[in-house]
Amino acid sequence: MTDMRQTILDAMRFRFACKQFDPNRPVSDDDFRCILEAARLSPSSFGFEPWQILAIEDKELREAIRSVSWGAQTQLPSCSRFIVLLARKPEAMTPTSDYIQRTIMQETQHQPDDLQKARTQKYDTFLKIDFCYGDNERAKFEWACRQCYIALGNMFTAAALLGIDSCPCEGFQKEPLEQLLAERGLVNGDEYGVACMAAFGYRKEPPHREKTRRPMEQVVRWI
């Protein structure tokens, strides 16, 4: 296990927000599939998997996305793989929606009917009461985004373990980007909104500065 601890920490230290990728070094299909699989197998609240991934290979579409993404100016033209991570909207995740009922049914199969009802009820009160979202629809969308970021983090870590560089791209204008994707029929706006984007590839040059992080004693408090 000592080796694995070292492997994990090496990967975490290897990863940095890579702005410029080597455009001549592609990420292999096998490696990229592994990264996507790390996202797919990620945990999510209630097991709802409120995510979808657009894998953008099309160069022209990448340029269009770049026009509304100030934070991905150098990444988009140079990276090997680029994804848009979508989160399910609250209106597509109401307790009685087909999607939620299907997921709950799958989780509670071969169990009493009451359990399915109880789980639906639980989910209903969970967001509104326990997490105090009330009628704040945007906050409910953000809850789905939280889950997406588990998958996002796993993609970066899987990539780093494979020696592949990455960059999270939150630097975009949400509404113009969503409109652009909707106009091209890539996103049903009633169902999904954009949570985040990410680039993958191999670094063109080493990071310009050392990783800075707050020291452990500021991050963790022992009680």
Add this chain to the structure above:
Amino acid sequence: MTDMRQTILDAMRFRFACKQFDPNRPVSDDDFRCILEAARLSPSSFGFEPWQILAIEDKELREAIRSVSWGAQTQLPSCSRFIVLLARKPEAMTPTSDYIQRTIMQETQHQPDDLQKARTQKYDTFLKIDFCYGDNERAKFEWACRQCYIALGNMFTAAALLGIDSCPCEGFQKEPLEQLLAERGLVNGDEYGVACMAAFGYRKEPPHREKTRRPMEQVVRWI
């Protein structure tokens, strides 16, 4: 790299939401430190690291937390390690706050003063305009939670790579839990709110059912 792909996928499949841990099998200090380190080294938007981790060793405090956490009834008494993941509140992350200015200064050191100003400005408009949060303070808190979930995902994956089980715990009542932590002086309510909780340990028994996930073709769309 083939071996590493297998290692990653094995870990993702090994992980499940473990409800019942073996109370007699502790997670070693070295392993737990590695899990915490995976969180500390996680990426975050603007490099703000808007998180803090409470590592709850105290049994009495675990019981108190349990009283407001319907989702952690079996995990809390049986797990070896338990954490409360805190997210910074918007009022402690205003562009002009000491915390944000300190982080931006660290990122832009040895660079023209203008860059620090520009970055402060960028952050200011980013949340309000680009991400359309406007004055929705809860949504801004959720943005910090998104970042926390990257760290959360990395903790679960690091644990799984080390053969350690885990369980995310979103099943709590936010306000009573925050009040409880504030009363004990563990959380400054002006600075942090609870994002999530998590348990770590070794499973008492195998998962009751197979992992279910939507198939890859429903999760990823190629363009």
